[in-house]
Amino acid sequence: MQHCQTTVYATDLHCCDCGEALEQKRQMHTVEELSPDLLVDVKNYAPQASTITGVVKSMYYYKRRYKTNNDNMLYGYWWLEVEDKDGIIHEFSVDAEKDVIANLQKGNVITAFQETPLTLNYRIADGNARRVVKNDRFMPVVIVHFADQQYRSWDKTISRNYTGGTILWLVLSVITFLIMLFAAKLEFLPALLASLPVAIGVFMAEHNYHKKAKAKQEAKYDAILAATDVMLSTTLNQLGYNMLARTPSKSDVICISCQQRISQDAAHCYCCGAKQHVEAIAEKEQSLAKDDEQAISIQKALEPSITKPTSIAQLEHAIMDEYSLAYENDYVHKNVWARNEKGTIHHRAVLGKVLEKEQSAHANETRQTVTTTETTTTYRGGMYVGSDVKERVEVYRNRSTTLKGEIMLETASGEPFIFKAGEDLLGSVDIGDWVYYAFSSVDTKRYSEYYREYAVNVSKDIKYNNSSVRNFGMVHGFNRMVLLGLTSVGLAWYFDAQDFYPLVNTLVPDAGIDLLNNYPQVVEHLDGLPVAVFIVLSVVTGVWGFIYSQINGSRLKRSVKKLESMITKFSKQFDKVSEQINKLN
Structure with missing residues (x-):
């Protein structure tokens, strides 16, 4: 569909060439509109069969738990908000562990199918998810439509196998x-x-x-399979979603009239129709008559009056740059029982927009079989009668599911920042969201520790759990102290007091020997000398370790101080930044 010379998108209100209001809009379709007989055969067996075709507007990853005395099972789901062609939002869950669904993204066009209304009965595992997930509705079949091909996700709840039996x-x-x-x-x-x-x-x-x-059952399954085959062959272009909206570009600008985001090459705003470039007024010749008989032709060049829309990229990068930071410090971690650990602490804070994210769900299930044997022995009149042996077999199942992947952020420098995101962040971030992410990493010869200092989804106002590099530490010498303690106890038990006399005479000066002779009770218990030495050593080591911990803590605090100041600045101005970002989007 075109108006003037430019392609019209479904979200356009005005022609971007002439600015005229569009009376005819580009239409989107559903799979049932394109194939009116799509569900006729299916509804012969499942009258409540239905489909939903629309754009994924939001995604949230969560888990459900099935727990009994023998089972502890976790299952992963995506909570989707899908907008159909009429602007109605449909909310439901899909299986996140399917390969097709694992990389589903915001903005993808999908068709969801159900033969009959299905609900998930397992309890939502997380309190935060309970505040997001609004119902238990589940869609077993999902078709993802792309420009060149489609993909299908099929849940086992729709099966050709018949489970009835004759009894x-x-x-x-x-x-x-x-x-x-x-x-x-x-x-x-x-x-x-x-x-x-x-x-x-x-x-x-x-x-x-x-x-x-x-x-x-088999006929119903075949009918559903045939219907979903038709859905699978329906392309994005046929549905009309290939021209739903313009893809955001770095060259986009702000309309000089309505302040909406538009393409740089648009002569008129396709939201309000305002002309974007007020060109210079051409030079004109004006003839001024001094009297009726004489005319003097003069040429007057008028100064040009040009109004240019503001570049989106410039505004975005200005915001990103203001709250971004990257630096590193040399670090020496002092240890009592080991050599000092030398390395580098890297700090970085990034305010960026999600360009891409790659994710995959991983499920792991284990089974443990426990066999218990109970023997009951019977006696009558003191005489053995017999034994009854009962064997009980129990199976314990445990299932876990995790979401792993990476997020790519657009940064102020133009160089993408890619990082491995935690499940909480990865499961709630959509492409196009703005994220503020700050981290510290400690790299030494023997240690590599990573700390997420601060993380927030600015677009959705979701804050995540954090950790601090201030908690970095290492334990050395614990095994040595245990060994020394056991050795000292062993020596005290094995040797008598007089066995230590030669050692004391060698190490203690004469004045000390004379002093010890005044305390015979001490001399009698010289067999406890190893334990006493160990206690003194422990006290000295403890004091020494405390001093070193204060030194290490002070160094870590100084290293991260600059990053924490930037995080504090962003936190205080969060509402302002959020408002600016919402205007740009």
């Missing part, structure tokens, strides 16, 4: 046999023969019922 005939035949045997007072064989027709009749009827039910 009613056995129950009724047993009941009939018992009635004939006890109520009708028949002998065993006549009662058995009397119940035989019931068993055969019910078996045939039940078998015929399950045969039809199985055929119906």
Whole structure:
């Protein structure tokens, strides 16, 4: 669809060439509008079958837990907000552990299908997720539409396998046999023969019922598969979503009239229709008559009057640059029982916009079988009668699921910043969101520690848990102290007091020996000398370690101080920054 010479997008209100208001708008479609008979066969078996076609507006990763005495199972889901062509928002969950869904992004166009309304019964595992997830609705089939190809995610709740079985005939035949045997007072064989027709009749009827039910289940599955095959062949262009809205560009500008974001090459704003460039007034010749008989032709060049829209990229990079920071410091970590650890502490704070994110869900399930044997021994009159052995087998299941991936941010320098994000951040950030991320990393010869000092999704006002490099530390010498303690106790136990006399005479000066002779109770307990030495050593080491910890803490504090000041500045001006970003978007 075009107006003048430029392609018109679905969100355009005015032609960007002439500024004229658009009376005819580009239309989007659903898969059911493109294929009116899409669900006819499916609804013969599932009257409540339905589809939703729209754009993913928001995503949130969360988990549900199934827990019993033997099971502790976690399952991952995406909570989606999908806007259809009429602007209606549909909210539901999809399986995040499917490969197709794992890399679903904000802005993707999807078609979700359900044969009948489904709900998730497992409890939401996290309190924060309970505030976000508004219902238990679940969509088992999702088609992701791209310009060149489509992908399908299929949940096991829709299956071709029929699980019904024939068992009613056995129950009724047993009941009939018992009635004939006890109520009708028949002998065993006549009662058995009397119940035989019931068993055969019910078996045939039940078998015929399950045969039809199985055929119906398979026919329903085939109808659903055929319908989703049609959805799978429906392209983004056919749905009309290929021209939904212009892709944001670094060259975009702010409209001089309505302050909306528009393309740099737009002559008129496609939101309000205002002309974006007021060109210089051309030079004009004006003839001024001094009298009726004489005319003097003069040429007057008027000064040009030009109004240019403001560049979005310049405004974005100015905001990013104001709150971004990167530096590093040399660091020496002092240790009592080991050599000092030398390295570098890197600090960085980045305010940026999410350009890309790669994510994948990983599930891990373990099973543990525990066999318990109980033996009951029976005695009568003091005589052994026998033993009863019972064996109980229990299976314990444990399942975990995690979301892993990387986020790429656009930065003020123009160089993308890529980092491995935590599950909380990765699961709630969409492409186009603004994120403020600050971190510190300690790199030495033997240690490499990473600390997320501060993280917030500015676009959604979501703050995340943090840690600080101030907590960095290392433990050396603990095993040595334990070994020395055990050795001192062993020496005190093995040797007598007189065994230490030669050592004391060698190490202690004569004046000290004379002083010890005045305290015979001390001399009698010289076997405790190793323990006493260990205690003194522990006290000295503790004091020494405390002094070093204060020195290390002071160095870490000085190193991170500049970063913390930037974080404080951003926190205080968060509302202002958020407002500026919302205007740019």
